[in-house]
């Protein structure tokens with residue numbers, strides 16, 4: 400659709416327009432660019448769901464046709480007390496999706512992180528089972544007609560592919576995963592159901608993920624897709640593992656999605672996205688407060704380009720690519736795994752302007 404040359408010309412025009420209006424109207428749209436290939440999603444926070452900033456709303460609705468709540472549907476927030484659910488912002492999210500023609504992916508029903516604090520006081524199998532059943536039935540049931548899909552289970556695997564030790568595994572045994580899919584299907588029969596994880600493109604974890612999926616399928620419960628979160632690092636995106644994963648997961652009859660894509664540019668000493676893992680703050684870990692050096696910007700653009708090229712190669716298998724945030728200022732990677740950093744992992748910068756990575760991705764479709 401856009402040659403590199405015309406993309407550059409458009410980019411200059413936009414920078415100028417952006418400087419005067421604060422928002423560029425004429426930038427290419429990701430969702431339109433890839434409309435015949437896969438859905439393009441983003442993660443939304445409270446301010447975005449509540450449309451507090453019109454320029455942000457405009458950017459979201461012009462660029463994305465799918466969205467995942469960054470936090471508001473996690474159990475700690477949607478189910479804060481044993482008998483209390485808080486549907487205020489999740490309902491607004493659903494209304495936002497309807498108003499702007501954006502499909503909502505619910506995130507997430509069963510996850511060991513961001514659990515309500517009352518769970519810590521529960522020490523019996525019966526009570527955990529009751530929480531599990533009620534939570535899925537109530538939350539999935541409420542949105543059965545107005546969301547597109549659920550990340551039913553999130554991050555149930557260790558890096559070696561074995562099942563992660565969680566409150567659910569401890570009390571309910573390994574059958575809890577298939578049971579979560581069965582209960583969600585019962586509560587929301589028309590909603591697509593996914594398993595979601597990070598590093599599940601890595602061979603050992605992928606093997607565990609395949610085993611997990613096969614067990615859900617063997618139980619008779621429905622599973623429609625697998626999400627590879629895609630929290631990767633600049634210059635170290637595991638393209639070969641990603642391609643093998645697309646092929647192997649899709650061979651199980653599943654849709655493959657990249658559900659939380661971001662490419663981080665700052666140093667850290669581990670891989671993955673375990674939200675409980677943190678590093679102490681230190682100035683050497685925050686080198687780009689004044690801006691991203693050109694060579695890193697170029698590498699970021701090259702990585703995004705190669706990734707989207709791979710997604711396009713397998714567009715018959717890849718159904719959605721979701722970026723974990725709208726612009727660099729929103730990214731959780733400014734606060735994790737080190738607090739207070741200046742990170743640059745997404746396609747739009749802190750002023751909602753498209754980055755070189757945006758143009759290299761859009762230029763793949765001429």
Ligand code: XIL
Nearest residue numbers: 469470553597628659672673674731
């Ligand atoms: C992150 C959010 O972006 C943060 O705002 C929150 O503080 C912690 O969780 N894997 C997931 C997401 O499945 O839900 C996580 O989101 C990032 C890692």
